[in-house]
Amino acid sequence: MYIVKKLIYSFNEICDYRGVLVAIQQIKDIPFEIKRIYYMYNTKKDVIRGCHAHKNLRQVLICISGSCKILLDDGIEKEIVALDKKNLGLYIGANIWREMFEFSEDAVLLVLASEYYDDTDYIRNYNEFLKYINSSSNVC
């Protein structure tokens, strides 16, 4: 059976009397080279972001302020992950439908991405997503 390609990292927190520092290195701490970083904040109440899958892109999501939830869906199983700690990183592989929701007012969601922005890598329609992953050549 095809399983949700997610992994939760708990990045090392370097704490001293000044506070906390978290460092993330490509390849060493996450499994890809980082080609792009983006982040979202001021997300309005009850907004659902995402609602798409990617054919190739891999990402790590980190809620560096506040909290939010991520729904992951591989076409068979759904799982909700709460990002409520500043050192948690949620890895999302290709071919996973994701929705981000329940953003707290102070939420800042940082995304580390394995590829440059490419609109053709998106699957934005859920039925197309199901068709895509059910075509055996697209999913290993």
Ligand code: TYD
């Ligand atoms: P969108 O894909 O709707 O964000 P989300 O999936 O989080 O709901 O992106 C919003 C806009 O930002 C859209 O016009 C595309 C643009 N965008 C970029 O230009 N570069 C990027 O790296 C990303 C992620 C989005």
